[in-house]
Amino acid sequence: MKLHLFGASGTGVSTLGAALAEALGIPYLDSDTYFWEATDPPFTVRRAADARDARLAADLARHPHWILGGSLLGWGGDWRGAFDGAVFLWLPTALRLQRLRRRELLRYGSVIETDPVRCARHEAFMAWAAGYDDGSAGGHRTLANHEGWLRELRCPVLELRQDWSVDERVAAVLGVIR
Numbered sequence: 001m002k003l004h005l006f007g008a009s010g011t012g013v014s015t016l017g018a019a020l021a022e023a024l025g026i027p028y029l030d031s032d033t034y035f036w037e038a039t040d041p042p043f044t045v046r047r048a049a050d051a052r053d054a055r056l057a058a059d060l061a062r063h064p065h066w067i068l069g070g071s072l073l074g075w076g077g078d079w080r081g082a083f084d085g086a087v088f089l090w091l092p093t094a095l096r097l098q099r100l101r102r103r104e105l106l107r108y109g110s111v112i113e114t115d116p117v118r119c120a121r122h123e124a125f126m127a128w129a130a131g132y133d134d135g136s137a138g139g140h141r142t143l144a145n146h147e148g149w150l151r152e153l154r155c156p157v158l159e160l161r162q163d164w165s166v167d168e169r170v171a172a173v174l175g176v177i178r
Contacts, residue, residue: 007089008132010096017069031070074140090161
């Protein structure tokens with residue numbers, strides 16, 4: 001099983017990926033690990049595209065079964081044919097932003113509110129995340145582009161467009177792939 005999970009930031013891709021990996025006993029790989037260099041603070045330096053794609057391809061080749069979470073839009077290579085199945089997650093913008101604010105505070109603490117540089121970075125991230133549905137934030141990761149990706153994938157796709165619990169989402173995915 002080679003499963004691709006994707007959706008807007010804050011929809012629960014990583015949470016679902018980890019839960020499915022545990023339920024299926026296979027590795028979960030997150031595209032952010034490949035897209036971003038390891039920095040402190042994280043998510044500030046993009047990895048070169050050729051190095052990113054090579055690292056991802058090498059890690060996927062090490063495992064006969066895996067779950068890959070995150071968007072691959074704009075990446076090199078033809079990833080559309082690499083999956084046995086895909087799961088697309090969507091939630092309303094207000095709910096996603098609420099989840100993201102909570103996650104960012106838990107992840108970074110009050111520094112994102114007190115340090116001017118970190119605050120500006122946090123606000124830019126939130127503005128980018130808010131623009132997913134209408135495409136106003138620019139970039140590849142938009143609802144329209146993800147829906148285009150859905151049509152281009154060469155595997156069965158499950159769309160989860162409701163606010164289900166992690167257990168409900170896991171059950172829905174397992175019900176389709178088993």
